[in-house]
Amino acid sequence: MSSLLLPLIGGVLIGLASAGLLVLHGRIAGITGIAAGVLAPVRGDWGWRASFVAGLLVVGALGAFWVPESFAGEAPLQGPSLIAAGLIVGVGTRVGNGCTSGHGVCGVGRLSPRSTVATMVFIATGMATVSGLRLLGMMP
Amino acid sequence: MMRTISAFALGALFAVGLVVSGMTRPNNVVAFLDITGAWDPRLAVVMVGAIATYLPIYLWVRRRSSPVLAPAFQWPSKSVIDLQLLGGSAAFGVGWGLSGFCPGPALVAVAAGAPSALWFVVGFGGGMVLFEAWKARPAAVPRITQTSLVDG
Numbered sequence: 001m002s003s004l005l006l007p008l009i010g011g012v013l014i015g016l017a018s019a020g021l022l023v024l025h026g027r028i029a030g031i032t033g034i035a036a037g038v039l040a041p042v043r044g045d046w047g048w049r050a051s052f053v054a055g056l057l058v059v060g061a062l063g064a065f066w067v068p069e070s071f072a073g074e075a076p077l078q079g080p081s082l083i084a085a086g087l088i089v090g091v092g093t094r095v096g097n098g099c100t101s102g103h104g105v106c107g108v109g110r111l112s113p114r115s116t117v118a119t120m121v122f123i124a125t126g127m128a129t130v131s132g133l134r135l136l137g138m139m140p
Numbered sequence: 141m142m143r144t145i146s147a148f149a150l151g152a153l154f155a156v157g158l159v160v161s162g163m164t165r166p167n168n169v170v171a172f173l174d175i176t177g178a179w180d181p182r183l184a185v186v187m188v189g190a191i192a193t194y195l196p197i198y199l200w201v202r203r204r205s206s207p208v209l210a211p212a213f214q215w216p217s218k219s220v221i222d223l224q225l226l227g228g229s230a231a232f233g234v235g236w237g238l239s240g241f242c243p244g245p246a247l248v249a250v251a252a253g254a255p256s257a258l259w260f261v262v263g264f265g266g267g268m269v270l271f272e273a274w275k276a277r278p279a280a281v282p283r284i285t286q287t288s289l290v291d292g
Binding site for chain 1: 144147148149150155156158159160163167173175176177185193195206208209210212215218219220221222225227228229230234235236243244246247248251253254255256257260261262265267268269270281
């Protein structure tokens with residue numbers, strides 16, 4: 001039970017940050033959409049996106065010193081082959097218009113049927129992928 | 141200025157949530173997806189915590205006419221469940237399972253210097269650039285012309 005406390009607290013913080021972006025900026029906290037608007041800027045719509053991403057990065061950089069163990073751990077793919085996984089996620093989230101944050105937290109949190117379907121689909125294919133890797137003996 | 145500072149603080153808070161919840165470790169994410177192995181419910185707890193926090197605030201916000209620091213709410217424009225949504229989300233799930241990274245944790249972890257996140261983010265950035273190039277040729281791919289940065 002205590003092992004579920006930090007995930008719960010972390011989830012509440014993610015929810016607060018996402019809701020804050022809605023209350024203060026009127027925006028959906030979708031990391032893919034925010035990052036895409038940093039890479040392909042639209043006039044007058046870049047600053048808040050870049051600031052939000054900078055906040056993510058600064059915490060990561062500080063976290064490397066304070067809680068380095070938070071960034072350890074292996075995935076099924078390792079090294080350069082992760083470029084392929086990133087490529088699939090980059091294209092997939094843009095084509096599908098969202099990721100875990102935009103569809104999973106904000107979309108489901110707005111009771112959006114579209115986002116709820118998207119979330120069920122990416123969790124299902126994620127589970128199918130990991131199960132497939134396990135069948136192939138490719139899990140670490 | 142206020143908008144810049146608050147967006148930065150919200151990004152930082154979002155990242156703190158990801159770190160606290162353990163979701164910047166790809167093995168924790170993969171363990172949630174590993175239903176035929178030793179399934180780990182923690183990612184589901186993170187999602188429930190985030191959604192349960194977001195939903196009541198959203199229901200309150202919906203009655204307001206405008207956000208505090210901007211002229212208007214930018215609500216997602218699409219409600220249709222189409223092949224683009226399903227295919228894109230399906231592909232995302234595959235990459236998520238292979239890597240244990242979705243975009244948010246990957247950006248936090250890359251700044252922490254995690255080598256696996258670095259490889260992932262190179263691909264993620266490349267995928268987004270590829271998508272922008274593809275979108276810029278609407279004649280070739282007529283379906284992908286109405287994406288919006290407002291959505292997730």
